[in-house]
Amino acid sequence: MSYFLSLLVSGISIGFVYGLIALGFVIIFKATRVVNFTHAAIALFGAYVVARTHESLGFWLALLVGIAAAIVVNVAIDVVVLGNARRPDPGTLSIITIGLDILIGAELRRQIGFQTYGLGDPWGTGVIRVGGSFIPQTRVAAAVIAIVVIVLFALVFRFSNWGVAMRAASEDPEAAALMGVRLRRVSIAAWIVAGALATLAGVFFLTFPGGGVSNLAELAILGAFPAAIIGGLDSTGGAVAGGVLVGMTVTFAAGYQNEIAFLGRGVHEAAPFILMFIVLLIRPTGLFGTKELHRV
Amino acid sequence: MSEATPTSGKFSIPAKLPVLVGGALVALAVPLVASAFWLQTGLFAMAAAVGAIGLTLLIGVAGQLSLGHAFFVAVGAYGYSFLAGEGGGLGVGGGSGLGWPPLLAMVGGTAIAGLAGTIFSPIAGRLRGIYLGIATLGLVFIGQHLLKNVKPLEPVSGGFNGRAVPEFEVLGFRFDSLQRLWYLGLVLLVVAYWYAGNLKRNRPGRALEAVRDSEIVAGVMGVRVAMAKAQVFTASSVYAGLAGAILALTFRHIVPEAFGFVYSLDFLAMVVIGGLGSVGGAVLGAAFVTALPLALNQYADVIPLVAPVGSGGFDAATAARVVYGAAVVLALMFLPDGLAGLRRRRRGEDNGTKHTRSAREEIAKAG
Numbered sequence: 001m002s003y004f005l006s007l008l009v010s011g012i013s014i015g016f017v018y019g020l021i022a023l024g025f026v027i028i029f030k031a032t033r034v035v036n037f038t039h040a041a042i043a044l045f046g047a048y049v050v051a052r053t054h055e056s057l058g059f060w061l062a063l064l065v066g067i068a069a070a071i072v073v074n075v076a077i078d079v080v081v082l083g084n085a086r087r088p089d090p091g092t093l094s095i096i097t098i099g100l101d102i103l104i105g106a107e108l109r110r111q112i113g114f115q116t117y118g119l120g121d122p123w124g125t126g127v128i129r130v131g132g133s134f135i136p137q138t139r140v141a142a143a144v145i146a147i148v149v150i151v152l153f154a155l156v157f158r159f160s161n162w163g164v165a166m167r168a169a170s171e172d173p174e175a176a177a178l179m180g181v182r183l184r185r186v187s188i189a190a191w192i193v194a195g196a197l198a199t200l201a202g203v204f205f206l207t208f209p210g211g212g213v214s215n216l217a218e219l220a221i222l223g224a225f226p227a228a229i230i231g232g233l234d235s236t237g238g239a240v241a242g243g244v245l246v247g248m249t250v251t252f253a254a255g256y257q258n259e260i261a262f263l264g265r266g267v268h269e270a271a272p273f274i275l276m277f278i279v280l281l282i283r284p285t286g287l288f289g290t291k292e293l294h295r296v
Numbered sequence: 297m298s299e300a301t302p303t304s305g306k307f308s309i310p311a312k313l314p315v316l317v318g319g320a321l322v323a324l325a326v327p328l329v330a331s332a333f334w335l336q337t338g339l340f341a342m343a344a345a346v347g348a349i350g351l352t353l354l355i356g357v358a359g360q361l362s363l364g365h366a367f368f369v370a371v372g373a374y375g376y377s378f379l380a381g382e383g384g385g386l387g388v389g390g391g392s393g394l395g396w397p398p399l400l401a402m403v404g405g406t407a408i409a410g411l412a413g414t415i416f417s418p419i420a421g422r423l424r425g426i427y428l429g430i431a432t433l434g435l436v437f438i439g440q441h442l443l444k445n446v447k448p449l450e451p452v453s454g455g456f457n458g459r460a461v462p463e464f465e466v467l468g469f470r471f472d473s474l475q476r477l478w479y480l481g482l483v484l485l486v487v488a489y490w491y492a493g494n495l496k497r498n499r500p501g502r503a504l505e506a507v508r509d510s511e512i513v514a515g516v517m518g519v520r521v522a523m524a525k526a527q528v529f530t531a532s533s534v535y536a537g538l539a540g541a542i543l544a545l546t547f548r549h550i551v552p553e554a555f556g557f558v559y560s561l562d563f564l565a566m567v568v569i570g571g572l573g574s575v576g577g578a579v580l581g582a583a584f585v586t587a588l589p590l591a592l593n594q595y596a597d598v599i600p601l602v603a604p605v606g607s608g609g610f611d612a613a614t615a616a617r618v619v620y621g622a623a624v625v626l627a628l629m630f631l632p633d634g635l636a637g638l639r640r641r642r643r644g645e646d647n648g649t650k651h652t653r654s655a656r657e658e659i660a661k662a663g
Contacts, residue, residue, distance in 0.1 A: 035426045080626060087632040091361075094426060095568060099624030102561055106617035111609065219557065222437075229430050264445035273434030277419065280431055285424045 006133030007255040010246070013139040015247025016146035019240035020201035022231065023150065024194035031190035033090035035233070036098040038077065039198060040221040041104045044213070046070035046199025047119065047206050048112060051213040054120035062120065067199045073104075074195035076181025078188055109156035109215050116214040119207045125230035142204035146255040148184040149200065153193070157236060162189055170234065183203055220269075223250065241287065246272045309620025327475035333488040333542035335474040336546060337590045342481035345541035345582035346488045348566040350535020351573055356573025358528040361425060361506025364432030365563040367439040368409045370555035372540025373461075374443070375405030376552060378452045380462040392451045398464045402541045409537025419653050436560050443552035458551030461544040471545070476536055481542050485579075488535060492575045495531070500624055528549075562586075565624050579611050580635050584623075589616030 021043055028036045050059075050066035057065060077100060082093050135217060157163040158189040168176040169186045178182055205221060206213055227246040231238025253260065253268035285291055327335060327638035351365050381393020410622065416435065423431055443453045453459065464471040464480065471477050496499050503524050506514035515521050544550050566585045568579025592599060595611035610618070627634055 001603065009464075011339070081629065085629045085632075091425065092628055092632055094429075095564070096625055096628045098561060098564060099620075099628065102565065102617055102624065103621030106614045106621060110614045172516050183432050213619035222557070225430055226434065229427060264441060264447065267441060270438045271438045276434055277431065277438075280423060280427065281419060284424075284427065286427075287352070 003132045005257070007251050008132070009130065009133070009135050010151050011251030012246035013135070013247070014145035014151070014205075014251060015244030017141045017201050017204045017243070018224045018227045018247045019243025020146050020149065020197050021205070021221060022228035022239035023153065023236060024197035024201070024227070025228045026231070026233060026236055027166075027190050027197075028194050029228075029233050030236070032093075033164050033170075033185045034082065034097065035090075035094040036194065037094065038101045038104055039194065040110060040218050040224070041101050042070050042073060042195060043198040043202030043205070043221050044197070044218050045073065045108055045202075046200035047217070048108065048117070048213050049121050050199070050203050051117035059120050059122055063199070064205060066127065066203065067196045070195035070199040072195075073213060074186060074191040074273050076237070078191040081199070083184070105218060108218075112213065114215070116212040118212050119203055120209050125208050138204065138209075145204070146258050147202070149197070162186070163256055166190065189252050193236055201222070207246070207277055225268075225274040226272040229276050229286055230287030231278045234290055235286070235288035237284060238288030243282075246275065249275050302324070316611075324479075324593075326407075327478045332474055333590075333594055335478055335525065337587050339474065339477055339481050339542065339546040339592070341583045342485045342584040342590075343546060344563070344566060345485055345539075345540045345579040345585045346542060346571070347536050347539030347545050347564060348489050348578035348582040349492045350539070351563050352567040352573055352575060353492055353495065353504075354528055355531035355567055356571075357501060357508065358504040358525065360420065360428035360525060360528065362432045363429050363465040363560050363564065364435035365532075365536050366555045366557070366560040367432075367435040368412060368441055369540040369543065369559070370443065370552070371412045371533075372405045372409040372537025373450055373544035373555070374459075374540075374623070375408040375537065376401050376541040377405075377459055377461045377544055379404045380464075382462070383461070385513075386400035393462065399466050400464060402538075405541050406537035409540065410534035413530045413533025414526065415552050416533075417529040420529050421522045421525045433440030433557070433560070436555075436557050440552055440556055443555075453552070456552065456662040457490070458549055461548050462535055463551055464545050474546075477545055478479050480545075484542060486539060488538065489575060496575060500524070500527070568624050569620065569627050569634055571631075571636030574634065577636035578632050588620060589613050592616050612623065 021039065024043075025036060025039045028034055028039075038284035046066040046069060048066075049069045049132065050062045053065050077097070081096060081100065082088070085093060085096060121138060121141075123141055126137040127134040127139060128137055157166070165176070165181045166186050166189070168179065168181050169183055173183060201224075202221065204210075206217055211217070211220075223246060224243065227242040228239050229242070230245055231240070231242030249271045250268045253271040257265060279287060283289075315523050326338065337466065342464070347365060347369055354362050376398075377652055378396045379396045382395055392403075416432075419431060425551055442449055444456050446453075464477070471480055472647045473541050503514065503519040506517060506519055507521055514524070527625050540555075543554075547554070562585055562594035567578050568581070569584060570579070570581030589612055594611050
């Protein structure tokens with residue numbers, strides 16, 4: 001039972017990290033209708049910058065540098081590449097981000113090489129004892145920071161001018177533009193927020209017990225894509241809920257892999273996608289996604 | 297438009313004839329002179345071209361985004377290998393199979409891939425756009441898991457280390473050399489190209505284009521939308537399956553890694569660089585994306601910027617991915633119709649309707 005509980009807690013806490021990644025993904029989608037396929041690579045990039053700078057700067061400063069680096073890359077993507085496309089419809093722009101992912105992923109893999117980098121966070125490999133089960137301190141910190149960031153974001157999204165502008169833009173870009181919402185700015189702001197969330201999530205995803213920054217990491221981070229889909233691509237709350245669902249599924253599938261050995265070893269790597277199929281079969285736009293209406 | 301100018305418009309086949317004959321002669325003569333490396337590269341490119349034709353029908357003509365093409369290619373590759381494999385014995389690498397004649401096995405493997413597409417199409421039919429893209433991405437990950445880790449499938453998959461691919465033969469004629477495989481690949485590619493061209497030009501193609509542009513309008517016009525989507529998904533998977541069979545024959549030993557996420561992205565790059573919806577463009581894109589890394593690797597010591605793996609410089613695979621990743625980005629930024637669009641534009645066929653910006657886009661740009 002305590003094993004079950006420790007899996008539950010660790011599943012929920014990593015779930016918030018998945019939620020953070022999915023949230024960045026959803027923010028860009030909401031603001032611009034572009035599905036950003038570079039998001040996993042950016043998360044890895046941010047974490048990589050932290051991994052390479054924490055020895056000289058210390059963890060917190062390195063985290064800021066990593067966040068800044070991811071923001072710079074994201075803004076460059078939005079302004080230099082997507083802003084200059086000849087045919088700026090969301091479908092084309094989304095496929096451009098796949099091209100960018102090939103590009104960024106290749107260079108990142110070359111930089112990282114066959115190394116595995118630690119992230120130098122202050123919690124190390126420490127654990128907390130909770131009623132007979134052990135939870136890594138990093139997971140607790142991740143959950144706390146993720147919840148703070150998510151609440152903060154929800155408040156900003158609900159009450160600030162930027163949040164209102166962004167919701168208006170996602171509701172109806174034409175009307176929003178006519179009301180004086182500057183869509184370019186909304187878009188850039190969304191990419192900035194997504195870059196920051198990506199780094200933050202990437203660091204907590206990969207730190208102990210996540211295995212560090214290595215070339216295997218990008219595929220693991222891709223598990224957050226289903227989280228966004230499960231929650232519904234245009235729902236920020238859904239992203240977090242989807243993240244928690246994916247986190248629990250992965251953790252339970254890994255924790256009980258002897259019991260479900262008939263599904264094959266390592267089924268937890270495919271588990272987010274299996275869960276996604278099941279959800280999509282029942283609700284084609286995810287759990288909280290809005291149904292598309294069609295006007296002829 | 298007068299009929300006295302045979303070089304313009306659709307009826308320009310006589311003008312194309314010398315090019316076609318020339319191309320055919322070159323393609324037929326290649327095995328007589330080319331090295332084993334180039335023959336193998338050519339075969340990989342032909343396999344990729346067959347698969348890319350299927351994908352361009354799906355994405356470009358019917359407007360259904362798929363990132364899971366590598367999964368269906370894997371089904372074809374493993375399907376052929378298992379059906380044609382020696383019956384019984386579980387050798388090293390799991391080379392067992394049903395011992396069918398290879399020709400039948402190729403048809404069977406392709407059909408199984410098509411069947412997989414049909415089975416998936418009810419899911420595909422419910423999803424739209426990007427949801428479909430990411431759902432199909434899921435297929436790749438689940439496929440990798442099935443091939444690598446699932447014990448009951450090991451007689452088929454050979455597990456992590458993959459399995460051997462039985463040689464192809466027809467009526468006792470063995471395709472045991474790269475030269476002979478080249479001709480096999482060429483025949484299959486020509487058939488695939490011809491069939492896709494016909495499909496695109498005729499009723500099914502027009503129905504699919506209508507579905508791409510607006511499902512509701514297509515439905516009103518009498519297109520059975522769900523049926524059309526299921527059919528194009530099946531057709532595209534059949535193409536992928538055939539590509540898998542050719543690929544497997546060229547590899548001679550297949551491993552799950554070859555059919556992963558990266559390969560799916562490669563397919564997308566091929567059809568985008570070639571120009572979405574263009575069958576000829578898909579073939580060009582496939583040749584470019586497939587040959588580039590292999591050629592860079594082969595001539596690494598001659599090309600200045602390319603360095604061996606692990607030396608810190610650009611190894612061939614990385615350099616190639618950077619080049620064609622950039623090609624995808626630049627193509628979509630400046631040539632949204634890809635290489636094929638470039639040719640159309642030169643011939644002045646582009647009537648511009650596609651480029652008319654909607655008010656919404658104007659606003660988005662100005663905002």
